[in-house]
Amino acid sequence: MGDFRLTFDRAGGMGDRFEIAYGAYRMRQSQCFLKSEGKLRCTTCHDPHNIPRGETATARYNAVCRDCHPLPQIVSSGAHNAGANCISCHMPKRRTGDAVHVVMTDHLIQRRQPAGDLLAEKLEVRESPETAYRGEVVLYYPAKLAGTGESSLYLALAQILEWSNLKNGLPQLAGLLEKYRPQRADFYADLADGLTASGQLAKAIPYFEEAARRAPDSAIIVRKLGSAQMEAGQLARAEATLRRAIALAPEDAGAWGMLGQVLWRENGNAAAKTALGKAISFDPEFPQWHDSLGTLLLTEGDAAAAEKEFREAVRIQPGNAKLRSNLASLLASRNQIAEARYQFEQSVRLKPDFAEARLNYARMLGLIQETGEAEKQVQAAIAADPNMAGAHQLWGALLATRGDLEGAKSELQTAVRLQPDLWRAHFELGVVLGRVRDYAGAEEHLKLAAQGTDPDAKASAQQLLQKLGR
Structure with a gap:
């Protein structure tokens, strides 16, 4: 596997963190694996073409354990009780930390079962910048790489791909690109993505441009360049770049949607509506294009058509606080107070620190003379964004x-x-x-x-x- 895929880990490892896709990771921490010199593999226990269930599975897995740990000998020596079900104690089922309603077998083979109720309910930790890992990542598999420039590039790249270590990874990767000048466009595009994520858009654009020069036929890279130009306010350049991306991939909904946003900013409303309509036709389940089209329609005074688009966006992604807030504000403007109230409540429930939603909710409450509730919402808005x-x-x-x-x-x-x-x-x-x-x-x-x-x-x-x- 190491010949075509590199895997990285947090510096210091994952500790006792237990997640759904951690079977192999946990097994590789086991003394059974470490002392097997690579002989213990997934297929030692599991045949992907013949998966046993129930008692048959239990008997199969226990038999594998006894290949190395014969029960009569370890019982007679006093090192183990007479229980024959190895996996129930040494590979217990546990509730996972990333999907808290799921129970999985822990493949970390341990001498003693961990303390506590392993099946106890857990509170879900919402993914956010505050809960995400921020720190160095290190090579996990293979354990070593050849001492080449390419190896250094990949290690630097790993620091920024999930924004784990932007502070150190960005200058490190930029320096290595300057030193080795690799031909692969991905290195430049990924550095540009990292710079964008860290708020350095002006520095990101030249790297997107370099990536596009090295991969002129990559619709994805060209689209990323157009998106960066749009965010930087370079609207004419963004329009030309996005049209180039569409020429490369005529059914690229992302390029059409971004082009629609650029044209709208350039006051080309008719062309913008056409472009956003194209984006929706190629990817009707992407909520942001419905939301953008709805906002455009609202600025033109077509509230009924805007409401239709906002509702579709919420249908696709009901857990998006911003989409619900946009629908709520429109409903409030159309005097549909009961449903507007519901949508505002859902929005601030999903994102309690959503200052804009709380402010608009407060405005509606003030208009209908619910002054006390309006005061609560506007104070919450100020607390969220002073x-x-x-x-x-x-x-x-x-x-x-x-x-x-x-x-x-x-x-x-x-x-x-x-x-x-x-x-x-x-x-x-x-x-x-x-x-x-x-x-x-x-x-x-x-x-x-x-x-x-x-x-x-x-x-x-x-x-x-x-x-x-x-």
């Missing part, structure tokens, strides 16, 4: 409504500091300052709102300034 100006603006407005003018002033001042062009906050701050008799400050913020681009805030500010004779 730099969200809109949340401070809404919290300030709610505080002003309940008569807490000092609290309102503080929140609204924070809002305009975080986002100076938040004209609604300037207007509301002007009103609050007037109520606390800071007339100079009130006039300043009302004039800013009157000169802004928010039509409602502008009209309200101009009207109030006229009343004040300003």
